[in-house]
Amino acid sequence: xxxxxxxxxxxxxxxxxxxxxxxxxxxxxxxxxxxxxxxxxxxxxxxxxxxxxxxxxxxxxxxxxxxxxxxxxxxxxxxxxxxxxxxxxxxxxxxxxxxxxxxxxxxxxxxxxxxxxxxxxxxxxxxxxxxxxxxxxxxxxxxxxxxxxxxxxxxxxxxxxxxxxxxxxxxxxxxxxxxxxxxxxxxxxxxxxxxxxxxxxxxxxxxxxxxxxxxxxxxxxxxxxxxxxxxxxxxxxxxxxxxxxxxxxxxxxxxxxxxxxxxxxxxxxxxxxxxxxxxxxxxxxxxxxxxxxxxxxxxxxxxxxxxxxxxxxxxxxxxxxxxxxxxxxxxxxxxxxxxxxxxxxxxxxxxxxxxxxxxxxxxx
Amino acid sequence: xxxxxxxxxxxxxxxxxxxxxxxxxxxxxxxxxxxxxxxxxxxxxxxxxxxxxxxxxxxxxxxxxxxxxxxxxxxxxxxxxxxxxxxxxxxxxxxxxxxxxxxxxxxxxxxxxxxxxxxxxxxxxxxxxxxxxxxxxxxxxxxxxxxxxxxxxxxxxxxxxxxxxxxxxxxxxxxxxxxxxxxxxxxxxxxxxxxxxxxxxxxxxxxxxxxxxxxxxxxxxxxxxxxxxxxxxxxxxxxxxxxxxxxxxxxxxxxxxxxxxxxxxxxxxxxxxxxxxxxxxxxxxxxxxxxxxxxxxxxxxxxxxxxxxxxxxxxxxxxxxxxxxxxxxxxxxxxxxxxxxxxxxxxxxxxxxxxxxxxxxxxxxxxxxxxxxxxxxxxxxxxxxxxxxxxxxxxxxxxxxxxxxxxxxxxxxxxxxxxxxxxxxxxxxxxxxxxxxxxxxxxxx
Numbered sequence: 001x002x003x004x005x006x007x008x009x010x011x012x013x014x015x016x017x018x019x020x021x022x023x024x025x026x027x028x029x030x031x032x033x034x035x036x037x038x039x040x041x042x043x044x045x046x047x048x049x050x051x052x053x054x055x056x057x058x059x060x061x062x063x064x065x066x067x068x069x070x071x072x073x074x075x076x077x078x079x080x081x082x083x084x085x086x087x088x089x090x091x092x093x094x095x096x097x098x099x100x101x102x103x104x105x106x107x108x109x110x111x112x113x114x115x116x117x118x119x120x121x122x123x124x125x126x127x128x129x130x131x132x133x134x135x136x137x138x139x140x141x142x143x144x145x146x147x148x149x150x151x152x153x154x155x156x157x158x159x160x161x162x163x164x165x166x167x168x169x170x171x172x173x174x175x176x177x178x179x180x181x182x183x184x185x186x187x188x189x190x191x192x193x194x195x196x197x198x199x200x201x202x203x204x205x206x207x208x209x210x211x212x213x214x215x216x217x218x219x220x221x222x223x224x225x226x227x228x229x230x231x232x233x234x235x236x237x238x239x240x241x242x243x244x245x246x247x248x249x250x251x252x253x254x255x256x257x258x259x260x261x262x263x264x265x266x267x268x269x270x271x272x273x274x275x276x277x278x279x280x281x282x283x284x285x286x287x288x289x290x291x292x293x294x295x296x297x298x299x300x301x302x303x304x305x306x307x308x309x310x311x312x313x314x315x316x317x318x319x320x321x322x323x324x325x326x327x328x329x330x331x332x333x334x335x336x337x338x339x340x341x342x343x344x345x346x347x348x349x350x351x352x353x354x355x356x357x358x359x360x361x362x363x364x
Numbered sequence: 365x366x367x368x369x370x371x372x373x374x375x376x377x378x379x380x381x382x383x384x385x386x387x388x389x390x391x392x393x394x395x396x397x398x399x400x401x402x403x404x405x406x407x408x409x410x411x412x413x414x415x416x417x418x419x420x421x422x423x424x425x426x427x428x429x430x431x432x433x434x435x436x437x438x439x440x441x442x443x444x445x446x447x448x449x450x451x452x453x454x455x456x457x458x459x460x461x462x463x464x465x466x467x468x469x470x471x472x473x474x475x476x477x478x479x480x481x482x483x484x485x486x487x488x489x490x491x492x493x494x495x496x497x498x499x500x501x502x503x504x505x506x507x508x509x510x511x512x513x514x515x516x517x518x519x520x521x522x523x524x525x526x527x528x529x530x531x532x533x534x535x536x537x538x539x540x541x542x543x544x545x546x547x548x549x550x551x552x553x554x555x556x557x558x559x560x561x562x563x564x565x566x567x568x569x570x571x572x573x574x575x576x577x578x579x580x581x582x583x584x585x586x587x588x589x590x591x592x593x594x595x596x597x598x599x600x601x602x603x604x605x606x607x608x609x610x611x612x613x614x615x616x617x618x619x620x621x622x623x624x625x626x627x628x629x630x631x632x633x634x635x636x637x638x639x640x641x642x643x644x645x646x647x648x649x650x651x652x653x654x655x656x657x658x659x660x661x662x663x664x665x666x667x668x669x670x671x672x673x674x675x676x677x678x679x680x681x682x683x684x685x686x687x688x689x690x691x692x693x694x695x696x697x698x699x700x701x702x703x704x705x706x707x708x709x710x711x712x713x714x715x716x717x718x719x720x721x722x723x724x725x726x727x728x729x730x731x732x733x734x735x736x737x738x739x740x741x742x743x744x745x746x747x748x749x750x751x752x753x754x755x756x757x758x759x760x761x762x763x764x765x766x767x768x769x770x771x772x773x774x775x776x777x778x779x780x781x782x783x784x785x786x787x788x789x790x791x792x793x794x795x796x797x798x799x800x801x802x803x804x805x806x807x808x809x
Contacts, residue, residue, distance in 0.1 A: 031691035038581035046602040091388020117790040119719030122779040157383030177389040257382040285610020287722035324624040347608035
């Protein structure tokens with residue numbers, strides 16, 4: 001266009017606009033259709049997943065012998081993992097959301113987020129090659145450590161409250177967790193010594209695992225893997241409770257802990273429950289850690305000192321070799337369907353409970 | 365009421381729970397540090413040059429003697445690697461502490477490494493050996509006559525007992541670099557991670573190309589067109605549930621849908637002459653990328669939708685008020701403003717995909733692939749071929765390696781590399797997200 005724009009009167013511009021209007025309207029229509037098509041494709045994929053499992057799954061009569069041990073293995077692994085993940089994740093969440101000094105919280109939150117992203121195969125590797133052989137000799141030490149840990153923490157707490165000067169207590173308020181690292185390490189050393197000392201006797205023989213790759217190892221490592229999930233969701237729920245509630249309680253004479261335990265925790269309870277449910281669902285579906293460190297023996301035993309084989313690990317082990325369309329493959333699909341439904345139920349429950357928390361917080 | 369005076373001050377009662385919570389944080393941090401420490405320590409092991417000792421021990425048939433590198437020792441026994449004349453991993457000695465008679469570390473002990481990964485130990489002069497022409501045959505003490513060696517086959521000549529800490533570190537760095545950038549040496553086990561690294565990167569790039577357009581389109585529809593309608597809520601719930609489906613089920617889905625379904629169909633149509641050996645009807649790069657794209661789709665949709673929600677309403681209304689259609693407003697205003705959110709979504713998807721191993725075991729990652737998926741031959745990117753993957757290499761080296769003493773260390777090194785890649789990606793996502801939050805705050809202010 002070499003003609004200067006100012007020589008055009010207003011009407012041709014309107015004309016050009018009118019000419020382009022049809023093109024623009026068409027583009028708008030196509031954009032809408034394209035987006036709707038993409039959404040429909042996604043919806044179709046979502047529907048396809050359970051449907052294909054349903055259509056080709058085939059229990060083949062082997063339910064009791066084949067699937068029950070696998071299901072029991074999955075639940076056992078997830079249960080022991082939660083035994084580790086709930087105290088660690090929930091305790092950390094409580095500390096981080098309500099008590100930690102803001103700089104500490106800003107450090108901890110991304111740290112846990114990154115921890116959540118650590119590939120499971122890395123954790124599985126350490127569990128299988130380092131933790132399992134070491135733990136096989138140190139079960140007793142672990143038991144001693146776990147038994148003495150709460151006592152030690154409480155004792156450290158009350159000692160600090162009594163002995164430290166008020167100035168130091170104020171300085172460390174919200175940072176007390178750093179103070180606890182030396183006592184925890186000391187206790188670990190002591191427990192190792194005690195484990196060696198007690199290990200020769202009858203108790204040591206009783207606590208000797210049948211195999212290094214057992215439920216205990218899975219519980220510890222899978223628990224660590226699930227812990228950030230529990231932490232993130234529970235922290236979010238606890239942090240969302242208005243500060244005024246706790247402040248009012250403390251103004252009426254409650255301690256920081258009483259305010260939390262009696263007031264904040266009950267309000268945030270649905271969020272915490274959702275965190276636990278999602279943690280359980282994630283632990284059920286976790287594959288690599290269980291595959292590498294559980295020994296993959298399909299046993300129907302609840303003992304943490306025996307091995308297990310989970311549905312997910314079984315899928316990873318057997319599906320690459322099974323011929324498509326065979327009875328074996330149908331059975332694998334059936335077990336996958338079972339796992340899918342379990343996770344679906346847990347996730348949906350968690351989502352419902354979280355929605356309840358949101359309503360409750362909106363009311364406050 | 366009066367009883368709560370100064371004497372029974374309830375201030376300290378029941379505060380021990382607080383310390384338990386603090387202890388949970390401390391314990392988690394300690395566990396995190398311990399994991400990292402173990403990983404670093406274990407992965408440094410195969411690269412640090414081991415001391416070479418002259419061992420004398422009480423064997424079944426009288427005292428025995430050998431020059432060997434000490435690989436591992438604990439309170440009960442000692443594992444050493446003697447010269448591997450025959451094959452890699454074939455000359456380990458396991459000696460009980462009680463049987464060990466004498467152990468000296470002669471300063472002139474040499475550790476030679478061959479191109480195929482074998483190691484030889486002998487006493488001699490490193491400089492004289494290094495100065496030989498590469499075609500010269502070697503006459504080493506203890507060498508079987510039927511297995512001649514040339515100087516050119518030696519890739520590393522070390523006198524490990526003379527190395528100081530700096531020298532050991534230098535050798536370890538060189539070896540680690542060679543391991544990361546090298547290729548596997550045929551059947552003698554793994555000697556490099558390069559193919560696995562290339563396979564991982566190509567897979568993740570392909571997955572991003574597949575997942576980003578669909579994910580962004582779905583998020584746009586959900587947020588801009590569907591709003592809070594019943595259909596949109598249903599799709600949102602489905603996406604949220606999809607995010608919670610175990611990854612191995614995605615693998616199974618990919619196996620049935622892509623490999624057994626699409627792949628077998630393609631074979632019957634286009635590669636019928638090659639049957640029964642499958643072309644597409646087996647695990648491969650494309651099927652793995654599609655499976656991972658499905659796996660990461662919820663991540664992308666959720667992250668992009670969150671980013672779209674952060675675009676200030678004033679910008680949209682301004683664009684619409686100036687006469688833009690809705691598509692124009694989205695293309696010219698909303699998407700450019702939400703660009704960091706798209707980047708966050710991409711990085712999160714890549715980080716999730718790079719660390720996933722379980723689905724890949726079903727749809728295409730293998731222990732050893734003879735060729736890279738990306739090369740100079742047409743069509744350059746080989747979509748139907750099986751490939752090596754970093755995470756799968758970790759699993760494979762750890763559980764099925766032939767030479768445990770070396771492979772376990774290398775598995776840890778591969779795991780460390782994978783961890784570095786994934787953590788760097790996640791840290792990048794967190795930084796971008798925080799920038800994005802600041803920017804959206806500025807825009808709405």
